[in-house]
Amino acid sequence: MSSPANPSVPEAPRPDDDRERTGPDDPASKAIVASLRTAIERIQIADPAARGGEPEGVHRLRTSARRLRSELQAFGKLLDAEWRDHLAAELRWLGGAIGEVRDLDVLRERFEKGESEADRLALKPLFDWLEGRRTKGGRTMRRTLTGERFKKLLAELEKAADDPPVGERAGKPCRKILPPLVVKAWKRLRSDADGLAADSPDVAFHEIRKRAKRARYTTELVASALGPKPEKRARRIINLARKIQDVLGEHQDAVVALTEVETFVALGRQDEAFHESVEGLLARLRRAADESRDLFLDELAPKLAKKKNQGRLENHD
Structure with missing residues (x-):
């Protein structure tokens, strides 16, 4: 989950801000x-x-x-x-x-x-x-x-x-050395996501989120060094990685919240109003975890498996 922008925290620089581009x-x-x-x-x-x-x-x-x-x-x-x-x-x-x-x-x-x-x-x-x-x-x-x-x-x-x-x-030149790094990151992401199902453990979906984040970071890093056309081609898979990251981030946030709430409940007795509210909270968290997991499996995993999303950014110009 990303925080809303805070005007008291300056914007972070992009890789080539205020310097000669690679x-x-x-x-x-x-x-x-x-x-x-x-x-x-x-x-x-x-x-x-x-x-x-x-x-x-x-x-x-x-x-x-x-x-x-x-x-x-x-x-x-x-x-x-x-x-x-x-x-x-x-x-x-x-x-x-x-x-x-x-x-x-x-x-x-x-x-x-x-x-x-x-x-x-x-x-x-x-x-x-x-x-x-x-x-x-x-x-x-x-x-x-x-x-x-x-x-x-x-x-x-x-x-x-x-x-x-x-x-x-x-x-050696970026155009020769860097593109395979992107292909490798996306291949690992697809490999780890292959075979995931609704009954897969929560930690498996968290690992996919981390793989998607790594694929995104690698793609952004490499694309910025390859020129305008590869950078433009990279936008689609960067957006896909970001969607996976966001959806599975929601899943992980809900899973962590469930664990924390259940830990507190186990610490000791509370009044009736607390228990009524906490049951509703736990139900909402379980629903959020299930919905985000299903969204990944039904919509994003099939996109990830497509050949066009293999992370190939070579500049053939």
Whole structure:
């Protein structure tokens, strides 16, 4: 679930904003540098708002860390393996350090919009419990963002952007090296989605969401370096990946919310009004999870299987 725009949080830069675009004949290393520099800017923009506890800042910071980790994985053997794996681990740590706060913001937004005034009053013990956890998580997140490990991560990114640790293949043109990365991402997404059914475990749909996000990020990254025509052709599959991400994001949000509510109910007894309201809440969450799962299976999975959505962006001009 994405947060509404917040005017106090500046817009994140696009990969080629205010800098020379990477072109199809440029070495792939230039696309790697663009990825790193854009990630640094995104993190630096989101950092102050996240430290202040603003949900949009937390969301953008977490997304920035996840996106760069995905792009590093997409570049694969173009990068020094030891450095890539180390940086991916640090970005995973950063995302995890702010993950609970973001998840609780999503829950709060869902409950505030989806419940009646009477239900919100009856469910106040649940909301207070979530808010207490959010406050505690916010303190932990601020310690993370003011700590030495985060500062060291930013310094490592700055150093890598100036002198990226790349392999020999990164010196070859983008038009030769980068398109197969997109095909690979979409092939993995289709392979993992094949065979999913209504009775597949919830975690399997969450994995597809992550694969769709990675395919989207990889496509956006590569398409911007291949020229106008491949970039235009990429729009269809980028939009498909975004739809999959949104629909299965709704599914995952509902599943997580179900787990949290059931956990709180198991902690102890509440009054009759609470139990009446919480049963209605649980029913709505189960319905939301079922509807989003079925929408993916009935409408999006068939589109994903089509040959035209294989992620081929080669520029034949």
